[in-house]
Amino acid sequence: MRVGVVRFPGSCDDVDALLAAERVGQTELLWHKDRDLHGVDAVIVPGGFSYGDYLRAGAIARFAPVMEEVVEFAAAGGLVLGICNGFQVLCEAGLLPGALLRNTSLKFVFRQVDLDVVDHDTPFTREAPDRLSIPVKHTTGRYYTPEPVRVVLRYATNHNPNGSQDDIAGVCNEAGNVFGLMPHPEHAVDPLTGSTDGLAIFESIKAHVGDLVQA
Amino acid sequence: MSVTSSRHRELGLTDSEYELILEGLGREPRDVELAMLSLMWSEHCAYKHSKRLLRRLPTEGRHVLVGPGENAGAVDVGGGLAVAFKVESHNHPSAVEPFQGAATGVGGILRDVFAVGARPIAVLDSLRFGDVTQSARSRYLLEHAVAGIGHYGNSIGVPTVGGEIYFEPSYEQNCLINAMCVGLAPRERLIRSAAAGPGNVLVLLGALTGRDGIGGASVLASAELGEGDADKRPSVQIGDPFAEKKLLECCLELLDRGLLVSLQDLGAAGLTSSASEMASKGEVGLDIDVSSVPLREADMEPFEIMVSESQERMLCVVEPERVGAVLEVCEHWETLATPIGQVTTSGRFRILKRGEVVGDLPVGLLVDDCPLYDLEPAAPEAPLYPGTPPVLASQATPAEVLLTLLASPNLASRRPVFEQYDPVVQSRTVRRPEQADAAVLALPDGSAIAVSIDGNGRRVACEPRAGAFEVVLECAANLACVGAEPLGLTNCLNFGNPEKPHVAWQLKEAVEGLSEACESLDVPVVGGNVSLYNESPDGPILPSPVVGMVGKLPDASRAGRLGFAREGDVIALVGPFQPAHTGSELAKLQGQAPAGRLPFKDVPAILDAQEKVRSMIRSQALQNAHDIAEGGIAVALAECCLAGGLGARVALPEGLDPFGEDLGTGFVVSGDPEALGDFPVIGRVEGKRLEIDGLLDVSVDKLQSAHSGGLDALLR
Numbered sequence: 001m002r003v004g005v006v007r008f009p010g011s012c013d014d015v016d017a018l019l020a021a022e023r024v025g026q027t028e029l030l031w032h033k034d035r036d037l038h039g040v041d042a043v044i045v046p047g048g049f050s051y052g053d054y055l056r057a058g059a060i061a062r063f064a065p066v067m068e069e070v071v072e073f074a075a076a077g078g079l080v081l082g083i084c085n086g087f088q089v090l091c092e093a094g095l096l097p098g099a100l101l102r103n104t105s106l107k108f109v110f111r112q113v114d115l116d117v118v119d120h121d122t123p124f125t126r127e128a129p130d131r132l133s134i135p136v137k138h139t140t141g142r143y144y145t146p147e148p149v150r151v152v153l154r155y156a157t158n159h160n161p162n163g164s165q166d167d168i169a170g171v172c173n174e175a176g177n178v179f180g181l182m183p184h185p186e187h188a189v190d191p192l193t194g195s196t197d198g199l200a201i202f203e204s205i206k207a208h209v210g211d212l213v214q215a
Numbered sequence: 216m217s218v219t220s221s222r223h224r225e226l227g228l229t230d231s232e233y234e235l236i237l238e239g240l241g242r243e244p245r246d247v248e249l250a251m252l253s254l255m256w257s258e259h260c261a262y263k264h265s266k267r268l269l270r271r272l273p274t275e276g277r278h279v280l281v282g283p284g285e286n287a288g289a290v291d292v293g294g295g296l297a298v299a300f301k302v303e304s305h306n307h308p309s310a311v312e313p314f315q316g317a318a319t320g321v322g323g324i325l326r327d328v329f330a331v332g333a334r335p336i337a338v339l340d341s342l343r344f345g346d347v348t349q350s351a352r353s354r355y356l357l358e359h360a361v362a363g364i365g366h367y368g369n370s371i372g373v374p375t376v377g378g379e380i381y382f383e384p385s386y387e388q389n390c391l392i393n394a395m396c397v398g399l400a401p402r403e404r405l406i407r408s409a410a411a412g413p414g415n416v417l418v419l420l421g422a423l424t425g426r427d428g429i430g431g432a433s434v435l436a437s438a439e440l441g442e443g444d445a446d447k448r449p450s451v452q453i454g455d456p457f458a459e460k461k462l463l464e465c466c467l468e469l470l471d472r473g474l475l476v477s478l479q480d481l482g483a484a485g486l487t488s489s490a491s492e493m494a495s496k497g498e499v500g501l502d503i504d505v506s507s508v509p510l511r512e513a514d515m516e517p518f519e520i521m522v523s524e525s526q527e528r529m530l531c532v533v534e535p536e537r538v539g540a541v542l543e544v545c546e547h548w549e550t551l552a553t554p555i556g557q558v559t560t561s562g563r564f565r566i567l568k569r570g571e572v573v574g575d576l577p578v579g580l581l582v583d584d585c586p587l588y589d590l591e592p593a594a595p596e597a598p599l600y601p602g603t604p605p606v607l608a609s610q611a612t613p614a615e616v617l618l619t620l621l622a623s624p625n626l627a628s629r630r631p632v633f634e635q636y637d638p639v640v641q642s643r644t645v646r647r648p649e650q651a652d653a654a655v656l657a658l659p660d661g662s663a664i665a666v667s668i669d670g671n672g673r674r675v676a677c678e679p680r681a682g683a684f685e686v687v688l689e690c691a692a693n694l695a696c697v698g699a700e701p702l703g704l705t706n707c708l709n710f711g712n713p714e715k716p717h718v719a720w721q722l723k724e725a726v727e728g729l730s731e732a733c734e735s736l737d738v739p740v741v742g743g744n745v746s747l748y749n750e751s752p753d754g755p756i757l758p759s760p761v762v763g764m765v766g767k768l769p770d771a772s773r774a775g776r777l778g779f780a781r782e783g784d785v786i787a788l789v790g791p792f793q794p795a796h797t798g799s800e801l802a803k804l805q806g807q808a809p810a811g812r813l814p815f816k817d818v819p820a821i822l823d824a825q826e827k828v829r830s831m832i833r834s835q836a837l838q839n840a841h842d843i844a845e846g847g848i849a850v851a852l853a854e855c856c857l858a859g860g861l862g863a864r865v866a867l868p869e870g871l872d873p874f875g876e877d878l879g880t881g882f883v884v885s886g887d888p889e890a891l892g893d894f895p896v897i898g899r900v901e902g903k904r905l906e907i908d909g910l911l912d913v914s915v916d917k918l919q920s921a922h923s924g925g926l927d928a929l930l931r
Contacts, residue, residue, distance in 0.1 A: 009549055010457050012372025016642045049370045052457025108365050108635045137369070137637045187639045192657060192772055194639065 001025035001209045004040035006070070006086075008032040008061050012048030013186060017083065020186035023199065024206040032064040041209045042079035043070055045086030047137075047184060057100060057140045058088030067093055079123055079205060080178045084138055087170075087180030096173055096180045098145030103138070104163030110137040112195070114156035115169050115183060122152055122172050123208035124179040128200035134183040135194065136161050136169075141182040143168045150174060153181055226253035232586060239580040247566055247574040250518035252581060254484040255491060258747055261585040264713040265745045268590070268726045276739035278702045281405060284496075286330035286480055287398070288741020289405055290702040292767050294660045297402045299333035302341070302395035302668065302707045302763040304746035308451050309363075309392040313356045317363035317392045318454040319526055324396040325373060326480035329463050330529065332406040332470045333398025336641055337656055338368045339668045340378035340394050341707070341761040345387030346603065347624050347929045353382065354929055356390050363454075364394070365635040370456035371463070374644055375636035376654035378668060382624045384603055385672070388751035393707045393744075395668055395763040397656070404470050408479040408489075409496035410532045410558050415476055417490070417503060417556040418541060421462045421528040425511035427452040428485070428524025458527040458550075465548035466529060474541050476532040485523045487581075489530050490556075491564050495582035500561035506569045507555040517566055517573050532558060592723045593716035598810035600676055600757060605806030613849070614911040616801065616874060618921040620846045621853060625800055627925025628857075645771050649858060652696040652842055653766075655774040663771035665699035667764050671845070671878065672757030676809040677798040679721045683728030683760045685813065688821060688879025690764035691736055692842035695825040696882065697775040698832035699766030701736060706743040706762050711755020713747050721758035722747075729760060735818045738764065757809070768833065775832035775840045778858025779900040784838050784885040786852075786863060787894035790824030791817045792843060792871075792881025799876040800845045814877040821880050827894075828882050836890040843881040849873040849907060851883045853918050856905050862915050865898030866908040873910060 003021040007014045007029055014029070021027045021044065028038050032050075037043060050061035061067065067089070074080045074095050082090035090096045103109060115132045117125050132153075141162040153170035160167045162182070170181030185198030223233040226249065236244060236252055244252060254260060262269065274282045280297050281289040287301035305320025325335045342360060345353035357380075368375045373396070410417075428451070469475050477497070479489045486503065494501045505520040515523075533541050538554060545552035559565075564581060566574035607619055620626050633648040645663055646655035653667040669689045675682030691701050706729060711718040733740060749756040768774060779786075796802050797811035831837045839859065843851040848867065856863055867873060884891070885900055906912045 009461050010370075012370075012460075012640050016640065019642055048372060049457060049460075052370070052455070052460075054457065107362070108369055108637075110634050110637050110639075135639060137639070184639075187642065190642070192645055193642055 001206055002028055002040045003042045003044060004028045004030045004037055005044045005046055006030045006032065006066055008050035008064060010049045010052050011046055013083065013184065014046045014048065016186045017044045017046040020189045020198065020202055023189055024202045030066055032066050034066045035069060037069050037073055042081065042205050043073060045082040045089050047084035047086060050085055050089060058085060058092040061089045062093040071095060074178050077177050079208065081124060082180035083184055083186060084182055087182055088140065090178060090180045095178045096171055097147055097149050098143055098171065100140050101142040101144050102140055103142055108139045109161050110135065111161050113159040113161055113183060115153045116156050118154055119150065119152045122176045122179060124201055124204050125152055127204040127207055132197040132200065133195045134185055134188045134198050136183045138182055152179060223249065223253065227257055228253050232256060235584065235586060239577065239584055245574055247518040247521055248576050250522050251487045251576065254487055254522055255581045256585040259483050260488050262745055263585055264588050264590060264747060265708065266587050268723060271726055271730045272740040273730060273733045274739050276703065276737065279739050279741055280402065281331060281741065283740065283742045285407055286327040288703060288705060289331060290741060290765065292658065292664060294658065295402055296658060297333065297400050297405055298664055298765055299328050299331045299398040299400060300395065300705055300763065300765055301327050301742045302393050302705045302761060303327065303744040304707050304709060305392045305394065306389060306709065306746050306749060309360055310390050312451040313359035314363035315451050315453055317360040318367040319452045320392050320394045321364055321367040322454045322456065322459050322526055323482050324394045325371065325459065326529065328396040328398035329466050330408065330478050330480040332404040333400035334467060335373045335396050335398045336643060337397040337654065337666060338373055338375045338394060339666060339763060340364055341668050341670055342378065342380045343386040343391035343759060344382050346384050347382050350387060353387060358930060360392055361632050361635055367454055367456045369637045371460045372640050374638045374640050376638050376644055377648055377666060380629065380632065381672065383672060383757055385600060385754065385756045389749040389756050391709050391759060393761045395705065397666055397765060406470060406475065406478050408477050408493050410493040410499050410501065411476055411497045412534065413499060413558050413560045414535065415558040416533050416535055416538050416554045417501065418531050418533050418538065419508060419528060419553050419555045420465065420531060420545060420550055422455065422458050422525055423509050423511040424520055424523045425525045426515065426519060426523060429519055429522055452524050452526050454526050461548045461550050462527055462529060465545055465550040468544050469541060472544065474533065474537050476534060478529060478531045481528040481530060483524065485521065487521045491578055491581040494564055494578045500559035500563045500578060501556060502559055502565045502567060503556035504567040507553060509551060509553055517568050521566060590713055590719035590723055591716050592720035594720050595717040598808045599717060599754065600809050602806045602808040603803060605804065607804040613873065614913050617849050617853060617911055617913065619804060620800055620850055620874065621918060622921040622925035623800065623804060624926060624929065626846050626850060628923045629926065630923060631927045631930045645774050646697060651775055651777050652693040653699065655697050655771065657771040661771060663768050663774060665694050665697045665766045665768060667693035668761065670759055670761035672759040673803060673809040674798040674813060674878065675725060675758045675760060677811055678813045679724035679758050680728035681813040683725040684732040684816065685878045686760055686762045687729060687732035687736065689844060690762050691825055692879045694764060694766040695829040696840040696842055697768060698773060698829055699768040700829060701738040701764050701766045703739050703741045704762055704764040705741060706760055708745045709749055709756065709759040709761065710747050711750040718755050725758055725760045773833055773835055775837065777841045777855060778839055779855045779861045779863060779885055780838040780859055782861065782901055784900040785888045785891055785896050786865060786883060786885045786898040786900060787891050788881060788897045789828055789884055789894050790881040791820035792877050794847050794872045794875025794877045796872060796875050799847065799874060801874040816880065824882065828884060837884045837886045840882055840884045842879065843883060844878055845876060847872065847874040847876050848883065853905055855883055856915050857918055857922055860915065861900050862902040862904040863898055863900050864906045867897060873907065
């Protein structure tokens with residue numbers, strides 16, 4: 001399996017996402033100007049501050065040439081994972097419903113939070129246990145949607161760090177192949193640097209891609 | 216030659232300094248030349264009141280790769296890797312505009328580190344504000360400075376892994392914002408800033424040049440333009456972490472490809488200081504044509520372009536045949552790159568405007584000829600700093616004292632602050648704040664570096680030499696608690712006006728104390744910064760040397776922790792800990808002035824204790840280690856309970872002051888009874904209460920609410 005990680009100018013957690021994905025497969029860095037996804041099996045849009053998050057988080061990145069390819073890839077059923085800033089980009093690009101607003105505190109928050117996996121029937125959570133401990137770090141992470149949405153992750157009771165609607169931490173599209181979340185699973189893959197609960201997301205992707213190859 | 220104009224005085228030069236300039240130049244300086252000279256001869260650039268003192272600091276050691284004088288110092292950490300680091304102040308800008316002042320302080324220190332070829336991997340901060348319980352202004356400065364630090368560090372993807380904050384009335388008008396950056400580089404990528412190779416091209420990288428930070432020269436500005444109010448000019452720089460992120464990646468790629476001869480960041484005094492220092496170190500001359508410099512405002516005068524402090528800019532020297540390749544890399548990273556001049560053999564720094572010479576100065580006059588001044592130190596006869604109104608009654612019970620200390624702004628949990636920083640980006644952080652006494656960052660070969668930053672102005676005020684000595688000990692003790700051995704240190708000397716004898720005495724004594732400590736511990740100083748004139752009509756700030764120390768541990772997975780780990784572990788007190796009430800947090804809360812003698816230091820015994828703790832953390836004989844700092848052993852025990860979520864039963868040695876302090880000398884450790892060997896046992900980890908025999912008995916929950924609420928309440 002090969003996982004592509006998009007790098008925009010201003011991406012910060014791109015290398016972290018590469019390191020995490022390397023634990024389950026091969027990886028490929030995708031430059032924001034690329035018009036080709038190099039045949040990867042899944043795409044990660046990583047965290048950070050793409051284009052400085054100027055104007056609005058994710059608002060400029062959605063116009064990057066590589067995003068046209070990502071949108072096409074998603075439409076064809078390809079797996080797309082957006083983490084933090086990547087989640088914001090996927091919402092801006094219309095791949096996921098809703099939007100991310102400023103935290104109710106109006107401050108950046110870093111915190112290790114507990115998450116309830118409320119939908120295991122996705123390519124990203126099929127291998128996940130019911131409860132995950134993963135860090136969040138963002139200023140613009142309060143999820144809001146006026147329409148019904150397929151919720152995959154919720155902050156556990158008293159763990160909502162940003163005022164998200166209905167404690168929503170991660171959502172996917174109807175088809176289930178595009179997943180966005182504010183917590184950072186790539187920062188929870190090594191006992192040395194914290195928890196290892198985030199690995200379940202990457203292992204799920206690997207299992208799903210493995211099934212596709214066999215099928 | 217006689218002094219005919221007073222313009223130099225308005226720019227901060229004395230008459231005798233101006234006489235030296237006239238002599239060196241053989242004529243009156245032109246406007247652009249005077250602007251450049253006034254900045255290069257300022258305290259900030261020339262260190263004219265501190266340079267002679269700083270020569271006292273030991274700078275050599277077996278691990279040192281780059282010592283003081285470069286953008287940042289560097290030490291060898293093995294495996295072909297170097298760690299570069301430096302601490303710098305951004306005090307005055309932060310007092311004017313705390314968010315941008317603190318943000319650009321971080322931006323500046325990051326540039327210092329990638330200017331030597333290292334990727335910034337960690338930021339730490341040392342902050343000082345007035346009394347936040349009394350001063351709304353200090354709460355405002357705290358809130359916005361913290362937000363500014365987070366904004367820059369978080370956005371550029373460098374983790375903020377540690378720091379310290381103290382609140383004292385003497386910082387009310389002069390808050391301190393010291394930022395330290397640590398970077399990692401393959402040894403062969405380290406680069407120096409000396410310009411070399413006549414005919415080589417000077418390329419300016421990064422942001423457009425605007426009128427930011429021309430405060431120092433604003434008098435000249437109004438004189439030249441003959442209109443407007445100089446005060447209205449923007450003098451605080453505005454940070455753009457996105458621009459710096461691209462600049463950082465761009466510079467590292469340029470270095471990886473071997474395209475640069477030298478590299479330097481643009482900090483205080485902008486192009487003037489970075490270019491002249493590059494020329495001085497390389498013993499060459501430079502020509503810069505200001506009409507080539509890309510401007511944000513079209514009508515800038517040559518002197519404005521030369522002294523602008525616009526952020527996110529670097530200057531590099533490139534061989535002519537490589538300029539094309541450099542511009543290509545810069546285009547990839549969407550970073551502006553413009554050839555603006557060249558290296559010459561003249562030994563002169565010439566400023567041109569569309570080919571016409573508008574300034575022409577010997578490099579030596581700019582960089583080397585500023586006179587150095589000896590201080591005239593005199594010890595004060597009476598304490599310089601008054602006590603603060605008492606907040607603790609003398610009849611308070613020990614439990615009340617402990618809870619009050621834990622909730623006091625200087626000791627309360629820093630969580631409301633560090634939750635605003637990203638400590639994990641780059642996936643190296645093995646110990647985050649409140650997990651251990653020092654931050655720990657993993658290296659690729661399984662080893663790790665540890666970093667700590669410390670300072671305590673109250674104790675330095677009591678006895679500047681002993682207090683500064685203690686700061687270094689405290690840093691080394693923090694490193695020992697995670698199992699790390701010191702490799703080198705950086706310092707920032709924050710003091711009042713050195714022309715005043717009492718401040719001069721504080722400065723001289725503190726430098727002496729730092730030097731003695733560095734010699735005792737065999738830890739060299741690889742770089743630093745001096746911030747003087749931190750003074751208001753109410754007097755000088757507390758003498759505030761801040762020390763940042765980097766150490767190494769062989770196995771990242773064995774890094775020590777601060778919290779008690781297991782029920783039933785035995786607790787021991789290690790080290791020649793001789794606590795005293797003088798200069799303690801408790802003394803402060805009781806309204807006593809910071810004055811009196813600090814405890815005597817038995818250096819061999821301290822080194823022995825630090826070595827034992829270090830080696831027993833490395834061998835995993837200890838389950839936790841915590842150095843006893845502010846608030847004494849009672850607070851240290853409470854902190855171990857809080858970090859581990861476990862209680863303890865302790866009997867203190869006869870006569871030991873539970874709240875007395877003796878920094879850097881004592882440790883609270885725990886582990887198996889057999890593993891602790893001959894360490895003096897004082898108790899056991901058990902239950903959910905902290906019980907100190909004959910003194911206090913408080914639930915961990917109660918400790919928790921005091922500790923976590925202290926700062927939270929002030930920040931909301």
